[in-house]
Amino acid sequence: MSVLPPPPANLARYTERRVLITGGGSGIGQACVLRILAEGGHVVAADISPEGLADTVTKAGDAGERLQTVVMDVGDEESVRHGVAEAVGLLGGLDTLVNAAGILRSSHLTQTTLADFELVLRINLVGIFLVTREAIGALQDGKGPAVVNFSSTSAHFAHPYMAAYAASKGGVLSMTHALALEFAKAGIRFNCVQPGSISSGMTDGTGESRQSVGPGLPEDADYSLFGKVAPMLPLDGGAIFAAPDAVAGVVAMLGSDDAYFITGTEVRIDGGSHM
Ligand SMILES: NC(=O)c1ccc[n+]([C@@H]2O[C@H](COP(=O)([O-])OP(=O)(O)OC[C@H]3O[C@@H](n4cnc5c(N)ncnc54)[C@H](O)[C@@H]3O)[C@@H](O)[C@H]2O)c1
DSSP states (O other), rough: OOOOOOTTTTTOOTTTTTEEETTTSSSSHHHHHHHHHHHHOEEEEEEHHHHHHHHHHHHHHHGGGEEEEEEOOTTTTHHHHHHHHHHHHHHHSSSSSEOOOOOOOOOGGGGOOOOHHHHHHHHIIIIHHHHHHHHHHHHHHSSSSSSEOOGGGGGGGOTTTTTHHHHHHHHHHHHHHHHHHTTTTTTTTEEEEOOOBBBSSHHOSHHHHHHTTTSSTTTTOOOOTTTTTTOOOOGGOSSBBOOHHHHHHHHHHSSSSTTOOOOOOEEEEEETTTT
């Protein structure tokens, strides 16, 4: 049975497009895979987690015939070199790259190890550099090529206990702007999304990000510091986290020809929590 979210009527923007999505085994990356498949795309979902990728294939249902998977660690140069080459080979080219893979580690500054700080930067920021560098040649030969990177509301707005994560996402924002200009004349568009308060493995405690750090925030976290993270827009049942498809629809737009005149910018998707 397919659990693909139905795209709005008549939206089939990806029937001619070949798409690589990192972090495609969970949460928002998985929602992007399902959304772009629902719009007719040919997709390679890449992730460090084979179990996550298997879950994505199951959820793709019949559309799974246009979905292939590659196990890849975005923080490892060799893995990225092989993984991107394999993905481009499977797709026969590349038109859209979605860099969604990421992790969260949160802790007090004084309890943050150098290893954890560097790991967050390695996966969230260096990972996007590595994947994009390996994919850029194929994108240059693609149709209406576009890259959508994952920044975060934490790039612009203070999120306590997340210095490394915020720094990585600020870096993604700046890198996206730099690459947008560098490749503007080549016609490759670079944009980023800045989600906030989205239900995913990262925020509900089921994902990789939580496995090594328990429930997430430090046990003695001062929750009064989080006054600005609750969405203002109403969600079903009074929920405070939106479903991942709230982001996937925007990613699908930015990665398609609908966004042909948009580059070097960002879209915040947080239900108005940071207005
Ligand atoms: N959920 C939110 O509220 C929120 C807010 C802002 C930004 N984001 C960003 O959205 C993106 C998706 O995260 P999510 O919230 O869906 O979390 P998630 O944990 O559900 O998904 C992250 C995926 O990335 C994969 N991944 C982790 N390390 C990897 C590696 N080294 N190589 C390849 N894949 C790896 C994981 O296996 C997982 O499938 C991340 O970049 C995250 O920082 C999420």
